[in-house]
Amino acid sequence: MRNSPAVTVNGNIFFGSTDNKIYAVDQDGNLVWNYSTTGQIQTSSAAIGPNGNVYIGSNDNNLYLIGELDTIPPSAPTNFIAAPGDERVILSWDMNPENDLARYIVYKGLTAATVQLYDSVGFVYNTFVDSSVENNTEYFYSIKAVDQLANRSPFTAVESTTPYDQTPPPAPSGLTAVPGDSEISVSWDPLYNIGDFLNYHLYVMEQDSSFTLIESTSITGDPISDAQDTEVFLTNLQNKTTYHLAVTAVDTFLNESEYSTIVSSTPYAGPVWYVGNDGDNNNIGYITDPFFTIEYAIDYASDDDTVMVLPGTYVENIVIDGKSIVLSGLGNPESIIVDGNQAGNVLNIVDLNFSGISVSVENMTITNGNSEKGGGIFVEEVSANLDRLIISGNSASASGGGVFIQGLGGTISNTLFVNNSALNGAGLATEGWSDVSVWNSTINGNIASNTGGGIYCTDNSVIQVVNCIISDNDTNQVAVGSSTEPGSILIDYSNIAGGETDILIINGTVNWGTHNFDVVESPFVSRSTNDFSLSDYSQLMGQGSNDLGISSDLYGHLRPNPAGSNPDLGAIESALASQRPKSGAVFDGGPTDLDWFSDSTIIAHWESFVDDSTVSYQTSVGSYSDTLDNIFNWATTGQDTFFTMNLTNVTAGVNYYVSVRGLDIDNQMSDTTTSNGFMFDFILPTVTNIIEVQTDSSDRDYFNDSINLNFTWSGNDNESGLDYFEYALALDDSIVLDWSFAGTDTAAVIDSFALVEGQTYHFKVRATDIAGNQSEIGTGDGFLIDYTPPTTGFVFDGLEEADIMHSGSDSTVNAHWSTFSDSLSGIDYYEYAIGFSVQGSEVLDWTSGVIDTFVNVAGLELYNGETYYVSIRAVDHAGNVSSVVSSNGLTVDTEPPGQGFVKDGSSTDQNWYNQDTTLTAFWTGFSDDLSGVKEYTISIGTNAGLEDVMTWTNVGSDTTATFDSLELAETITYFFNVIASDSVGNVGTVVSSNGITIDLAAPSTYMNIENFYIGPDRWNNENPLVGTSGDDLSGIQSIELMVNRKEDNYYWSEGGWTLDSSWVIASGDISWNYQFILSNLGDGQLYQVYAHAVDSAGNKDLSPALDSLVYDSSLPESFVQIELEFYNDLSW
Secondary structure, three states: OOOOOEEOOOOOEEEEOOOOEEEEEOOOOOEEEEEEOOOOOOOOOOEEOOOOOEEEEOOOOOEEEEOOOOOOOOOOOOOOEEEEOOOOEEEEOOOOOOOOEEEEEEEEEOOHHHOEEEEEEEOOOOEEEEOOOOOOOOEEEEEEEEEOOOOEOOOOOOEEEOOOOOOOOOOOOOOEEEEEOOEEEEEOOOOOOOOOOOEEEEEEEOOOOOEEEEEEOOOOOOHHHHHOOOEEEEOOOOOOOOEEEEEEEEOOOOOEOOOOOOEEEOOOOOOEEEEOOOOOOOOOOEOOEOEOOHHHHHHHOOOOOEEEEOOEEEEOOEEEEOOOEEEEEOOOHHHEEEEOOOOOOOEEEEOOOOOOOEEEEEEEEEEOOEEEEOOOEEEEOOEEEEEEEEEEOOEEEEEOOOEEEEOOEEEEEOOEEEOOEEEEOOOEEEEOOOEEEEEOOEEEOOEEEEEOOOEEEOOOOEEEEEOOEEEOOEOOOEEEOOOOOOEEEEEEOOEEOOHHHHEEEOOEEEEEOOOOEOOOOOOEEEHHHOEEEEOOOOOOOOOOOOOOOOOEOOOOOEOOOOOOOOOOOOOOOOOOOOOOOEOOOEEEOOOOOOOEEOOOEEEEEEOOOEOOOOOEEEEEEEOEOOEOOOOEEEEEEEOOOEEEEEOOOOOEOOOEEEEEEEEOOOOOEOOOEEOOOEEEOOOOOEEEEEEOOOOOOOOOOEEOOOEEEEEEEEEEOOOOOEEEEEEEEEEOOEEEEEEEEEEOOOEEEEEEOOOOOOOEEEEEEEEEEOOOOEOOOEEOOOEEEOOOOOEOOEEEEOOOOOOOOEEOOOOOEEEEEEOOEOOOOOEEEEEEEEEOOOOOOOOEEEEEEEOOOEEEEOOOOOOOOOEEEEEEEEEEOOOOEOOOEEOOOEEEOOOOOEOOEEEEOOOOOOOEEOOOOOEEEEEEOOEOOOOOEEEEEEEEEOOOOOOOOEEEEEEEOOOEEEEOOOOOOOOOEEEEEEEEEEOOOOEOOOEEOOOEEEOOOOOEEEEOOOOOEEOHHHHHHOOOOEEEEEOOOOOEEEEEEEEEEOOOOEEEEOOEEEOOOOOEEOEEOOEEEOOOOHHHOOOOOEEEEEEEEEEOOOOEOOOOEEEEEEEOOOOOOOOOOOOOOOOOOOOO
């Protein structure tokens, strides 16, 4: 098998083989069919055609088809449709059923008879879009189906269609709807340059979001003018019904645009006019189309209308002049804020025509106003009803920071005056014969710089204050009258902080009712967070008069609450009928609070709960602060404020809590108050670590005094903790000092007690824990009384056995001592001091703690040449101190020996030396004036201070030294280094010689006597005994000559001729000569002269130069003999 097989629909498998055959087998591998080819089937895989035929290629250049050759054309496509579009035609048909289809061919023409091949699409498509068309022109189409063997179906029926304009106009924009009374005026922006236009349609959206056509613009046939017709007036509409409108544009082909943006509008005619932050003064004033400003709404409204303000902040200064109106907020008054922006009165209500109007302002916050009078609200000659208002943060330079009323008057109810300021009457000020009632209002935290922080009443005005709270105002809660004008105020069923004493009567009267309170402390939940609700425990709850007919409070809550009770004082009604019992603190134990009990029977007590009636108490015990009664169930204890309980199944070390709650006669339960908890402790405390006669945090077994006896101890109690200790003093088994109270201190002092020397006493302690358990008695190990000091011995300088006289340290002194003793308590330690004299301590004051019989004191500042004395005294275990014994003194020597001189050689300084194993040096001048020079240390090096030839060697006190067995090298200079040390170890600095150089090579000598015979004249003129010499290292030191007279073998010495050989010294060095006296020479004598050089190291030329001469002092003889007397040319 040479390739991948093909599987037909019946499951047979076809493949080519290397035996030149094509095989077919069934799914079980049985041979179905085979066919021989003329070549091997190598790589071509069999394939199934769309008509089920099998195709396979061969190396014999043939493609084999297994099956039948398809000559049947596909069927003609069905449901062929040609649909018109805008400058396009859309063709569609059903897909052909044949599975060997290849494509569809599209035919097109301008007539049915002229259709011709136009385009084609793949067999997977059944639509075709022709975009090469013009609108308003008729086109004809037909299609054919083609299979994979190019068989073509018959034509479909010819379909024709005409494309046309289907593009709608753009949607109109700028749609607006202005409502009126039962009408809406609708307008929008016209369309420009769109060409094809018919008219506009106006729709209303129904509840199901569908649109209903309600109006169309007129059609004149002129598209330009018709496109400019953009306004429709709708009438006979239902007021307070919101209409949602949209507009479309339509062209002459009736193509209609998308809907415009939807606008909503509500026809409206009052009499309630709405204002909102999202409103517009061009709106109708309905709640869905509110006005934008309160002032506009008031001006727009008619007499007796209502202006309803929606939640928001309104920065305005409002004037109501001569119009009766209701100005009300809709919602929580805290969320409806009118802000005067410090630009004048927030609200100015006047009727200068005295027409008798009335104005109500209710349910909003008035703030941030600033004016001469009435920074928040100014009222003049108007009957004003101010209800459910928060008037805060306003100011006036004269009167009425919150509200100012002049003439007529009115009622202020359920109103909160807070944080306003003025000269007079920071909360409320009245003048001009006004008559004002202030009911169920709270006036708190207002500040008057002159008087009347809460209320100021003057100029014949009258104020009635009922069910109000006036507190925390400054200066004075209430002020009445001025120096020239009286005022009158009636106060009843109200709380005036400080009572009548905080009402300033300048001129006028105060009628103080019989139902008032003078509570100073704040009755509110939290003034700091502006929550002026009465706390649950306020005594002002339910204390108001029920005769005012007020049915709701500042926030619209029921008043009184509950119904049938009396109303609360202030602007805000509580949900409670009266104050709840206010719980007090609960204490475990009695009469003081206990944290622990040693017995399971406990007692608890508590503070009386505060209430305006009697309180009945209930008590329980729990094992957790949030599980109150699992140990002892709630039990009624009556009106007593204490209770005893016998608890069972309790465990030591576990927290238990007593809880108490109270019920008043209104069946109002207090909060539950729980104690801070207690535990049981059944385990005794312990006493340990008793330290007797303590002076340094350690226990003393000996003492030398009978006063100020100090004792300490430790105690422990793992449960309740320690409450107090008691202590006593015993001798043997007898108590000689009775038990004394120590509290929780763990130390005690016995000021004085007659203690007998030689007796041992014991200190005793017992502890009592907080639960009342008492420990076993703890007993100290005892202390012996010893009054006698130790006996003294001897003190020696230094740590060695022998006493020393000198020390080389400038910071350390040491000494040792012996034969101190104590026969009773024994020596505990020694003290030492150092001074310039016997028993002195100028250098080091007395120091304690030495237990050895020696001391080594470092860190001192000692001076060279000074003598120091060490003093010792012994202290026994009882603290007795012996007399002082001093050493005989120690002189400090801190300076090293003085430097001397080091010289190479044995007696004189040498620079050169001709030995390679031995060196000698000597030194002088080293000295030490105090302890003296003790020894020298020597080294030899190739440079000053080094020890690379011979390491440092102590030579004792010798001042000369010779070292052999050295390894010295020629030409190298060696240095002796010497360090002197004195008797106390001070070491001097290194002193080095100037160096000595090794020279082992002999010098060379040259001599040349030019004339063998020398007479006196030549001798005197030219000294023949001359020569030269040379030495490369140490140089020539001298030239030695030896003159041998050969005739008798005598040798010349400076004193004459001798039989022994002798060397004489010549003058010069590298050029030398020797002056010989001629009288010492013999005529005709032969002389041999030897010469050798000696260098500075002492080396001599081993081969002397040799030369000879003969001294000739005899004159020569001359003879002249002329044979002929005359001569001619021939005879000459």
